[in-house]
Amino acid sequence: MAPRKLAAGNWKMNGDLAALDQIAMIGDAGASCDVLICPPAPLLVPMIAGAGPVKIGAQDCHAEDAGAHTGDISAVLLRDLGASHVIVGHSERRADHAETDAMVCAKAAAAHRAGLVAIICLGETEAERDDGRTLDVIATQLAGSLPEGATAANSVIAYEPVWAIGTGRTPSLDQIAEVHALLRDRLVARLADGADVALLYGGSVKPGNATEIFAVPHVDGALVGGASLKAADFIPIIAALDAA
Ligand SMILES: O=C(CO)COP(=O)(O)O
Numbered sequence: 240m241a242p243r244k245l246a247a248g249n250w251k252m253n254g255d256l257a258a259l260d261q262i263a264m265i266g267d268a269g270a271s272c273d274v275l276i277c278p279p280a281p282l283l284v285p286m287i288a289g290a291g292p293v294k295i296g297a298q299d300c301h302a303e304d305a306g307a308h309t310g311d312i313s314a315v316l317l318r319d320l321g322a323s324h325v326i327v328g329h330s331e332r333r334a335d336h337a338e339t340d341a342m343v344c345a346k347a348a349a350a351h352r353a354g355l356v357a358i359i360c361l362g363e364t365e366a367e368r369d370d371g372r373t374l375d376v377i378a379t380q381l382a383g384s385l386p387e388g389a390t391a392a393n394s395v396i397a398y399e400p401v402w403a404i405g406t407g408r409t410p411s412l413d414q415i416a417e418v419h420a421l422l423r424d425r426l427v428a429r430l431a432d433g434a435d436v437a438l439l440y441g442g443s444v445k446p447g448n449a450t451e452i453f454a455v456p457h458v459d460g461a462l463v464g465g466a467s468l469k470a471a472d473f474i475p476i477i478a479a480l481d482a483a
Pocket residue numbers: 249329399403404405406407441442443444462463464465466
């Protein structure tokens with residue numbers, strides 16, 4: 240087996256009911272790789288209803304299956320609604336909500352219990368890269384964020400350098416290759432099927448740079464923010480992944 244290719248869109252706190260037609264256009268494009276959109280939570284139900292071949296996922300879940308947690312959403316409910324994936328540990332949640340590796344690990348475990356694929360996000364800050372600590376930071380985040388019981392079927396790892404998100408800046412292809420090789424090594428060492436875990440790159444992926452990024456060894460897809468909001472931008476990225 241090889242990792243399944245995945246083109247994933249993270250809409251963050253963007254999109255509305257009118258954006259449902261973007262999903263239909265993305266579905267109509269007829270990709271052979273897996274295509275996933277993660278809209279804001281209130282859009283999950285109408286999007287799942289109209290998703291066609293596009294998979295729909297959430298941007299976060301709680302670590303517990305149910306309980307007194309006002310405003311939070313359980314992985315169990317997400318699965319019940321028809322979501323297939325949930326992003327955990329995005330750097331915006333690590334920063335805005337002080338999420339630690341241990342919290343991200345607990346959320347990923349909740350996703351697995353519920354039958355969701357957890358997309359576990361990792362990434363260094365610009366200061367960490369400037370200090371030469373990128374590989375240490377990524378290895379530590381992976382070790383702390385990947386729960387027991389993770390497999391290639393229930394887990395995807397997304398490498399998203401914090402300084403590349405929404406900035407139009409991307410690492411060099413060698414820098415992406417170095418981190419993805421480290422992730423692959425660590426996953427193979429830890430999981431029986433670590434060679435088959437899909438590894439996504441995220442951070443300013445656009446139609447213009449997707450082809451070269453997808454040619455990097457151990458890049459099995461992308462987690463796309465801004466360029467996933469419009470089908471006209473996301474469809475060429477999906478096509479680049481199909482062609483890789
Ligand atoms: O954070 C991201 C996806 O989760 C990347 O966002 P951009 O593609 O907008 O840089």
